[in-house]
Amino acid sequence: MHRTLPRRRLFGQWTALAALGVLSILPVAAQAQAYPSRPIRLVVPFTPGGSTDILARAIGLELGKAWNASVVVENVPGAxxxxxxxxxxxxAPDGYTLLMGHIGTLAVNPSLYPKLPYNPLKDFAPVAWVANVPNVLVLHPSTKAANMKEFVAYAKANPGRLNYGSGGNGSAANLATEYLKMRTGISLVHIPYRGTAPAVNDLVAGQTQVLFTGVPAVIAQVRSGQLKALAVSGKARVEALPEVPTVNEALDLKDFEADQWYGVVAPAGTPADIVAKLNQAINAALNSAELKKRLGAEGAVANPTTPEAFGKYIASEIERWKPVITSGRVKVD
Incomplete structure (x- = not known):
């Protein structure tokens, strides 16, 4: 026979369950409140010296100052x-291991690697969209072209004679150059390197002739005259190189755009409070006059926004670069 529990006893059970529910969320709340209580590791999935590394160290420095904490940048290159x-x-999804992701790791790799060991949309929690960085087409000074039109004409007249470097097969520089080839009909030979820095070094040494990579990685060499800049890849000129036209300007195009972009993500499952705390701190740094000036001087454009907006952007970029990879027949080793 079914018996109804006394009202007092039933109320006591619900009270106990409610108390357990509150207690279950207390560790998460306490964790977020105490965060960070130990060093944070910010992983850069490339060699030192490239745009990803430069931006990661700038963000890590600002977070360290804001929280009086240690942010260690760790370079883990490959593939x-x-x-x-x-x-x-x-x-562990605890906020102490983060990734400085970029267009390659978060948007391009899914179309390049048939057995990619991670899913950018399922395995990461978007934290903060850090910056967009236009690519700049730079040449060794010995290359016979003073501007983009001369470069395109020379490359067409001398198919296969110009070598272009990149940070590796499927890297942002590789894709930007393949997109330029597709749009202009030029012929260039790809020389992949294990990272941007060695590609820059060989270009300066004259081992290659062309590089289409992020402004921060080559701006020092452009300013010193070791490399000559012909055009930038964005919709507008770059503050750090105001005299360098866009590809659209230089070639009378309207819709050429091949910027790199960068953002911080955490392992999926990282508590929302910690993600929010990281987002607020990174955005505060990006909105500071000091960091804006530093990024502008390097050719980067700060892009503070919400984790949700960054997540939607990652998804849209995955779809945008699929046809470029297919038409360029971009393959990885």
Missing amino acids: GGAIGADKVAKA
């Missing part, structure tokens, strides 16, 4: 950024 990204994807 177009997939090795470092996978390491973060499989890390």
